[in-house]
Amino acid sequence: MSQFWIANSVSTREEFLVYAEKLMAENPYVMWEWVYGKPRTGKQNNSLYLYCRLLAEELNKRGITFQEFFKEGYQVPWSKEIVKENIWNPMQRAVAGESSSKDLTTIEVQEIYEHINAKSAEVGVHVPWPVREK
Secondary structure (H helix, E strand, O other): OOOOOOOOOHHHHHHHHHHHHHHHHHHHOOOOOOOOEEEHHHHHHEEEEEEEEHHHHHHHOOOOOOOHEEEHOOOOOOHHHHHHHHHHHHHHHHHOOOOOOOHHHHHHHHHHHHHHHHHHHHHOOOOOOOOOOO
16 A cells, blocks of 8 residues: 655654654554655646647757757657657756656756757757746
């Protein structure tokens, strides 16, 4: 059985410690796992995929091929999936050391975007991070 506890203040930390003591008294085996930093939000996840699609569309519109962007010899049109797998994910691993975007913090998402935006600017492309209008 898996459960979690968010401790983001002195009071929630103290409550967790009381709960942890109770669990240890009642169960012969308890395994603890923890995560640092606030995980990326659902809105950030939606924005990440929208950004990948928008960047793919802009690169295609400008005629910038995958080959030109990466200098590796491929010549295929951009898609959201190609952007995610060949631009976002490698940058994500380099910047945050994470293989899954679900493990990113809100700050890491922004850092990854900034690095990709700087690279795409080298070929004259800027796609702002998507923001939902109210």
